[in-house]
Amino acid sequence: MTPLDLDPRDAARWARRAGLPLADERLDAVAATAAHIHAVVATLRELDLTDVAPAAGGVEVCDAAL
Numbered sequence: 001m002t003p004l005d006l007d008p009r010d011a012a013r014w015a016r017r018a019g020l021p022l023a024d025e026r027l028d029a030v031a032a033t034a035a036h037i038h039a040v041v042a043t044l045r046e047l048d049l050t051d052v053a054p055a056a057g058g059v060e061v062c063d064a065a066l
Helices: 008-018 024-045
Strands: none
Touching: 008 024
16 A cells, blocks of 8 residues: 555544544544655665664663653
């Protein structure tokens, strides 16, 4: 699916499947936002990361949870 294939009916159907209440007046905005996210992710998938070094291992992760 390309970003242009997404429409408000799709947003409504996906929201129903996920059990999320989605008011009709939000369908256009949700569809546009999802299409934009889809386009950005598609662009990121095209990046060639073969020369990028992996993140440093053994780094302690600080968690703010109490």
